[in-house]
Amino acid sequence: MPETRIHLIAPSGYPHDRMAMTRGVERLQEAGCRVSGLAVLDRSEQRYAGSDAERAADINALATLDQLPDIALAIRGGYGTTRLLSQLHYDALRERLGDSHTLLVGHSDFTALQLALHAMSGLCTFSGPMLGADFGAQTLSEFTWRHFWDTVRSPSTQVEWNTAPGAELDVEGPLWGGNLAVLCSLVGTPYFPAIDGGILFVEDVGEPPFRIERMLYQLQLSGVLGRQRALLLGDFSKCRPSSYDNGYGLADSFEQIRRASGIPVIDGLPIGHEPDKFTLPFGVPARLRVDGGKAWLGFSGYPHLSP
Numbered sequence: 001m002p003e004t005r006i007h008l009i010a011p012s013g014y015p016h017d018r019m020a021m022t023r024g025v026e027r028l029q030e031a032g033c034r035v036s037g038l039a040v041l042d043r044s045e046q047r048y049a050g051s052d053a054e055r056a057a058d059i060n061a062l063a064t065l066d067q068l069p070d071i072a073l074a075i076r077g078g079y080g081t082t083r084l085l086s087q088l089h090y091d092a093l094r095e096r097l098g099d100s101h102t103l104l105v106g107h108s109d110f111t112a113l114q115l116a117l118h119a120m121s122g123l124c125t126f127s128g129p130m131l132g133a134d135f136g137a138q139t140l141s142e143f144t145w146r147h148f149w150d151t152v153r154s155p156s157t158q159v160e161w162n163t164a165p166g167a168e169l170d171v172e173g174p175l176w177g178g179n180l181a182v183l184c185s186l187v188g189t190p191y192f193p194a195i196d197g198g199i200l201f202v203e204d205v206g207e208p209p210f211r212i213e214r215m216l217y218q219l220q221l222s223g224v225l226g227r228q229r230a231l232l233l234g235d236f237s238k239c240r241p242s243s244y245d246n247g248y249g250l251a252d253s254f255e256q257i258r259r260a261s262g263i264p265v266i267d268g269l270p271i272g273h274e275p276d277k278f279t280l281p282f283g284v285p286a287r288l289r290v291d292g293g294k295a296w297l298g299f300s301g302y303p304h305l306s307p
Helices: 016-028 038-042 052-063 079-087 092-095 108-121 131-135 142-152 180-186 209-221 250-261
Strands: 003-011 033-038 070-073 103-107 156-162 169-179 198-205 228-237 284-291 294-300
Touching: 003 038, 016 038, 016 131, 016 180, 038 108, 038 142, 052 079, 052 092, 052 108, 070 209, 079 108, 092 108, 103 142, 103 284, 108 169, 108 180, 142 156, 169 228, 180 198, 198 209, 209 250, 228 250, 228 284
Parallel strands: 003 033, 003 070, 070 103, 169 198, 198 228
Antiparallel strands: 156 294, 169 284, 284 294
16 A cells, blocks of 8 residues: 555634544654644634634645645644635635545535535535644544545445434435534525535534524525435534423424424434544535434545545
């Protein structure tokens, strides 16, 4: 297996857990990867990994590097990518990355970059693990590690998971999605892609159930949900109700959206802010099948590492 070149990017928060970042770098190096871009681990400005100009330059540099990395890996999420979207060189990024095998990988706040790059440049990116919380976790998730490498080294992938029984489904469409709050923050902007007949996945962290419902309603009332073939629910971590909710919880919010949207809503997808997560390409053809409490999702046509 040839050496994999991984370049670190930091479009969002600064690396507050430096030990996790160090573990992540060491694990990747032990796996035979050459890691560059380490300077981003030493940057901080308020809550961000450097100034807006520095963080935007990390992304724009992908259009001008003498040698492109195999993987551009986000160090962490948080907030901050939205501030960069108007500063990115979308035409240059399309021209350089459009025919390359460079994989851009991250999740959470990274969703903003994924949406913008697809809407403005037609680029495919990946919702997947990041350097600190995932590769640098005290206990590495073998599930996440194995699925990441299996996906990025293959031209097509199929994943399966357990879901609530009762649904039967067989649909095809572009696979896309990410963090729910970030998705909603870009609705109505030039950076939100117009995807019809898609398979949309969402996840979030730290949002109470009523806010989850409100954000899903934003996607519904803006017409986004009605144009999709299915909605996949990922992990909603630390999304707990309060005493005021009087028994209302996440299950109620999801059931309300099922009724309001009229599209299939499938739960249990391992994606989000939990240790175990799939690596999913954004914007590629996919087929979703659900039957007997099992879901299968196959996808292809995404950039992958050359053998």
